[in-house]
Amino acid sequence: MHFGHPKTIINTRRTSVAEEVLQLALHNGQAGLESILLYFESKLCSSDDYTFLLRELGNRSKVELAKGIFQTVINKGYGNNVYAFSALISAFGRSGYCDEAIKVFDSMKNYGLRPNLVTYNVVIDACTKGGVDFKRVVEIFDKMLRRGVQALLGKWVWKFASEKRSWWKEVMCNVNNLDPNSLLIGNNCSARASWIWRGVRFPRLFALSNNKRGKVAEFRMNSNSGWVWDIQMRRNLVDWEVEQWLQLISLLNNTNLSLLEENCWIWLGNGEGCFSAKSCITKFYDQEGNDGEEGIWDRHVWAGVVPPRVEVFVWQVAHQRVAVKDELLKRSVTGIDHLLCPMCGKCEESISHMFLHCEVVWFLWFRFLRVCNVSFVVLKKMIDFLISWDDLVPGSTIWKFIPRAVLWSVWKCGNEITFQKIKVDSAMLFFLTRFRTATWFGVRFKNVKVLLDSLIGDLKLADSNRRQKKGCSLHTKWVPPLEDFLKLNFDWAMAKGWDKGGIGGLIRDDRGLLLGSFSEKIGDGPTILVELMAINRSLNLIEEVGSSPRQRIILESDSTTALKWIKNPDLCTPLFQTLVIGVATNV
Ligand SMILES: [Zn+2]
Numbered sequence: 001m002h003f004g005h006p007k008t009i010i011n012t013r014r015t016s017v018a019e020e021v022l023q024l025a026l027h028n029g030q031a032g033l034e035s036i037l038l039y040f041e042s043k044l045c046s047s048d049d050y051t052f053l054l055r056e057l058g059n060r061s062k063v064e065l066a067k068g069i070f071q072t073v074i075n076k077g078y079g080n081n082v083y084a085f086s087a088l089i090s091a092f093g094r095s096g097y098c099d100e101a102i103k104v105f106d107s108m109k110n111y112g113l114r115p116n117l118v119t120y121n122v123v124i125d126a127c128t129k130g131g132v133d134f135k136r137v138v139e140i141f142d143k144m145l146r147r148g149v150q151a152l153l154g155k156w157v158w159k160f161a162s163e164k165r166s167w168w169k170e171v172m173c174n175v176n177n178l179d180p181n182s183l184l185i186g187n188n189c190s191a192r193a194s195w196i197w198r199g200v201r202f203p204r205l206f207a208l209s210n211n212k213r214g215k216v217a218e219f220r221m222n223s224n225s226g227w228v229w230d231i232q233m234r235r236n237l238v239d240w241e242v243e244q245w246l247q248l249i250s251l252l253n254n255t256n257l258s259l260l261e262e263n264c265w266i267w268l269g270n271g272e273g274c275f276s277a278k279s280c281i282t283k284f285y286d287q288e289g290n291d292g293e294e295g296i297w298d299r300h301v302w303a304g305v306v307p308p309r310v311e312v313f314v315w316q317v318a319h320q321r322v323a324v325k326d327e328l329l330k331r332s333v334t335g336i337d338h339l340l341c342p343m344c345g346k347c348e349e350s351i352s353h354m355f356l357h358c359e360v361v362w363f364l365w366f367r368f369l370r371v372c373n374v375s376f377v378v379l380k381k382m383i384d385f386l387i388s389w390d391d392l393v394p395g396s397t398i399w400k401f402i403p404r405a406v407l408w409s410v411w412k413c414g415n416e417i418t419f420q421k422i423k424v425d426s427a428m429l430f431f432l433t434r435f436r437t438a439t440w441f442g443v444r445f446k447n448v449k450v451l452l453d454s455l456i457g458d459l460k461l462a463d464s465n466r467r468q469k470k471g472c473s474l475h476t477k478w479v480p481p482l483e484d485f486l487k488l489n490f491d492w493a494m495a496k497g498w499d500k501g502g503i504g505g506l507i508r509d510d511r512g513l514l515l516g517s518f519s520e521k522i523g524d525g526p527t528i529l530v531e532l533m534a535i536n537r538s539l540n541l542i543e544e545v546g547s548s549p550r551q552r553i554i555l556e557s558d559s560t561t562a563l564k565w566i567k568n569p570d571l572c573t574p575l576f577q578t579l580v581i582g583v584a585t586n587v
Contacts, residue, residue, distance in 0.1 A: 018049040022056050025065055033068045041076075051083040058091025063100075066091040080111055086119045093126025101126035102136065120144045202248050204241055207332050208233045216257075229253075240330070300386045306404040306440045313411065314404055317355055318383045322411070325349040342417040343410075343424050354414060356385065360426055361410050367430055368402050371459060398441050398462035405436040427484040427552060434459065434482070453556070457481070480512050481554050488542065489556045492534040503534040507545055507553075516545040529579075531562035536583050 050073045057066040070088045092101035105123045127137045210232040221230035269279040341349040343360040379385045393399040438455035481487040490505030506517035569580045
C-alpha cells in the first residue's frame with residue numbers, strides 16, 4: 001500500500017462548456033438534446049469533454065441521454081476511444097442494463113479498440129448486477145487474464161476471499177478450476193493458498209519451513225489439552241527469526257478454527273468486513289503517530305523541493321523501505337559478509353542507524369545545525385525527524401533542502417564505501433552534501449542570483465537573497481573553502497594571434513590565507529594548451545605548498561574542456577595526450 005504517495009490527480013481536462021452542456025441536458029431531457037449538442041458542437045472540442053458528459057450522465061443513471069450523446073460523438077468521430085466506450089458501458093451497468101453494456105463492450109472490436117483496465121472494470125461490475133449469462137462473464141474474465149490485464153485481480157481476489165457465497169467466487173473458481181467447497185477447513189485447505197504466510201508477513205519462516213505445501217491440518221498435533229500448533233523448521237532459528245516466530249504463533253493462537261465455518265478473510269478496518277481503500281487510509285491515519293494528518297506527507301516528503309528520485313528515496317527511508325543490510329537479511333538475501341555499518345564500522349547497519357544515529361552521520365547533521373546555530377535531538381522516527389527539522393529554522397527555504405541532501409549523500413557515500421571499498425571521508429561528505437543542497441536550491445529557485453560556489457560556501461546567502469528584490473547583483477567575491485579544504489584558483493590569458501600569453505594561480509586556505517601563488521609568461525600556442533599548462537603549473541604549486549594529507553583541494557577555473565580531458569584522457573586530441581596524461585596522474 002502506498003501511504004503518503006502523491007495523490008493521483010484526477011483528469012480535469014474538460015472545458016467549462018462541457019459542464020454547461022451537462023446542466024442543460026439534465027434540465028431539458030432527451031427532447032432538447034440534439035439541439036443542445038448542435039448548438040455547442042463547435043465549442044465542445046475534445047473527446048475529454050464527451051467522455052466527461054458520458055460519465056456524469058452515467059453516474060446519474062441518465063442512460064438514454066448518455067446513449068444519445070454517445071451516438072452523436074460516434075457519428076462525429078470523437079468517441080472513437082476506449083474511454084467513451086467505457087463511460088457508456090458504465091452508464092448502462094449502473095442502471096442495470098447489463099445486456100446493453102455487454103453489447104457496447106462487444107462492439108468495441110468493430111471500431112478497432114482494445115478494452116483496457118477501466119473497460120474490464122466497468123463491464124464486469126455491470127455483470128455483477130445480475131441478469132447476465134454466467135458463461136459469458138467467465139469468458140470475458142478469462143480473456144482479460146489472457147490479455148495480461150491483471151491489475152484488477154487484487155480487487156476480485158479480495159472479494160473472492162471475503163465473500164462466502166458470492167457470484168465472484170463462482171467466477172474465480174470457474175476460471176481457475178477450483179472447487180468452491182475445497183476452502184472449508186474440514187476439507188484441508190492448502191497452505192499454498194495462503195499468500196500471507198508465504199510472501200507478506202513471514203517470508204523467512206516460510207523459506208525455513210519443512211512443509212511448504214502442507215495443509216492446515218498437517219500443522220496441528222493432538223496433545224492432552226486438545227490440539228496445538230506443530231510447525232517444523234529446517235534448522236534452529238536465530239534471534240530475529242525467533243521474533244517473527246513469536247509473532248506468527250501469537251497470531252495463530254489468537255485464531256479460532258472451526259470445522260463448520262468456511263475459510264474467509266475479514267477486513268477489520270470497517271464494520272462491513274470487506275476491504276475498501278478509504279477505510280484502510282482512515283485506519284492508517286488513526287494509528288499512533290499519524291494524528292490523522294494526511295498533509296504531513298505532502299508537506300514534508302513530497303515537498304517539491306528536490307529532484308523526484310530524491311523525494312521517492314526520502315519516502316522510502318521514512319517507510320523503512322531502503323535496502324540496508326538488516327532489511328536485506330530479513331528478505332533472505334544472501335552474500336552479505338557482515339552486518340556492520342560501512343560508515344563507522346561499529347554498529348549494525350539499520351535504517352535509523354545509517355541515517356540518524358551513526359556517529360559519522362550524526363556529526364554531519366551536527367555540522368549543519370551549527371551553521372544555523374540551532375540545537376536538536378535525534379528523534380527515533382525519520383518522519384518525525386523531518387517534520388521537526390523543517391520547522392527548526394522558520395522562514396528559511398534552503399534549510400528544507402538540507403535533510404534531503406544529507407539522506408541522499410549518506411546513502412550514496414555508504415554505497416561507495418561498500419562497493420568500491422573506499423574509506424569514509426567526513427569532510428568530503430560534508431562538502432558533497434552542501435554541494436547538492438546548493439545545486440538543488442539553484443535549480444528550484446532559478447531567479448535567486450547567487451553563484452553556486454558562493455552558495456556552497458555560505459548556505460545562508462540563499463535566504464538573504466530570496467528576501468531581496470529581484471535583479472540584485474551576483475556575488476562575485478571570492479568565497480573561502482570549507483574547513484579542511486584548500487582552494488586553488490587559476491586562470492590564463494592568450495593574445496589573439498596565439499603568440500604570447502600568461503598563466504597565473506593562487507592557493508588559499510579556509511581562512512583566506514595566501515599559501516602560494518604563481519604568475520608566469522608563456523610562449524605561443526593554442527588556448528587549450530595554455531589551459532593545460534596552467535593546470536599543470538597549479539598542481540606543481542600544490543606540491544610546493546605542501547598540504548597535509550587530510551586537506552583536500554578544490555580547483556577553481558573556467559577551463560571546462562581541459563578539466564574534461566583530465567577526467568578522461570581518452571577524449572583528448574592526440575596532440576596533447578602526453579601532457580594530459582601527465583596532469584591526470586598528478587591529480
Ligand atoms: Zn555507523
